Amino acid sequence: MTRARVRPGAAGQLRDVLRRVTLAAAGGGAATLREKLSGPGSGTYHPGQPNQSSAPGEYPAEQSGAVRDSVMAVPLGDTRSAFGSVDGPAHVIPLHFKPPDAGGRPFMDDAKHDRDIHAGMRDAVRQEVQRAQRPDRQ
Amino acid sequence: MHNALTASETLPGYAGRVFQATPGDAPPGPYAVVTELTTGTVREYQRAENGRTPRERSVTTLVTLYGGLDAPMHELRDAFTAAQELADLITHTLGGTPAAGVQSGPDLPPRQDPVSRRAYAAVRFVLTYRTGV
Numbered sequence: 261m262t263r264a265r266v267r268p269g270a271a272g273q274l275r276d277v278l279r280r281v282t283l284a285a286a287g288g289g290a291a292t293l294r295e296k297l298s299g300p301g302s303g304t305y306h307p308g309q310p311n312q313s314s315a316p317g318e319y320p321a322e323q324s325g326a327v328r329d330s331v332m333a334v335p336l337g338d339t340r341s342a343f344g345s346v347d348g349p350a351h352v353i354p355l356h357f358k359p360p361d362a363g364g365r366p367f368m369d370d371a372k373h374d375r376d377i378h379a380g381m382r383d384a385v386r387q388e389v390q391r392a393q394r395p396d397r398q
Numbered sequence: 399m400h401n402a403l404t405a406s407e408t409l410p411g412y413a414g415r416v417f418q419a420t421p422g423d424a425p426p427g428p429y430a431v432v433t434e435l436t437t438g439t440v441r442e443y444q445r446a447e448n449g450r451t452p453r454e455r456s457v458t459t460l461v462t463l464y465g466g467l468d469a470p471m472h473e474l475r476d477a478f479t480a481a482q483e484l485a486d487l488i489t490h491t492l493g494g495t496p497a498a499g500v501q502s503g504p505d506l507p508p509r510q511d512p513v514s515r516r517a518y519a520a521v522r523f524v525l526t527y528r529t530g531v
Binding site: 353354356357358359360361362364366369370372373 | 419420431433435436437438439458460462504505506509511518519520
């Protein structure tokens with residue numbers, strides 16, 4: 261019979277690594293999404309708004325910046341993290357539940373299949389792994 | 399597009415009032431809009447000998463229910479409950495083989511919309527299917 265010996269504290273270290281890596285991935289996704297939620301869209305310009313609105317199918321345009329600023333990463337326990345709009349402005353609700361032709365801009369649905377956001381998550385994980393492997397981290 | 403549109407016709411009070419786009423001249427009574435929000439690849443397999451690359455893709459569909467003009471919000475409750483159960487009726491998608499059934503996504507219980515003067519509610523469905531098989 262083969263027995264594996266687990267170094268004392270190894271499980272805790274693994275959890276710590278997973279927590280940091282998943283949070284880095286979520287942070288990378290959040291940062292890329294915040295970029296997508298910045299600036300004008302290509303839709304109608306409504307007088308009184310600072311930016312041109314978005315068109316159906318686009319990410320919502322930046323107006324006050326409240327939607328963009330509400331996007332952040334949060335840890336969900338030891339080995340999972342998530343990102344999204346946290347305590348965002350009230351209009352995040354209709355953005356996600358009205359049809360796009362009635363003003364809906366479901367940016368979290370769009371983010372799920374957005375390759376730029378996937379790339380942002382991968383880059384952030386790479387950077388976190390490189391950082392963890394540096395000798396001065398030991 | 400899968401059969402969410404036809405399935406939504408079974409909602410109580412919504413027969414003949416289900417649209418693929420928000421109607422320009424909305425009926426005074428309740429109506430629903432079924433929208434395909436996103437579709438994308440969730441998994442890609444190795445290319446097969448026949449040269450095709452099997453993929454698992456998912457499509458997210460939003461069903462938004464509107465109540466009648468100036469009607470009280472509670473009138474939407476039964477339709478919202480029935481809409482949550484539509485996942486059992488959504489069974490196929492055009493051009494793909496069902497892979498992982500239909501999952502319910504985030505939904506919105508009835509609330510008032512001051513813009514349209516109607517109550518509204520919404521449910522989401524995520525259907526996973528295979529292509530290139």
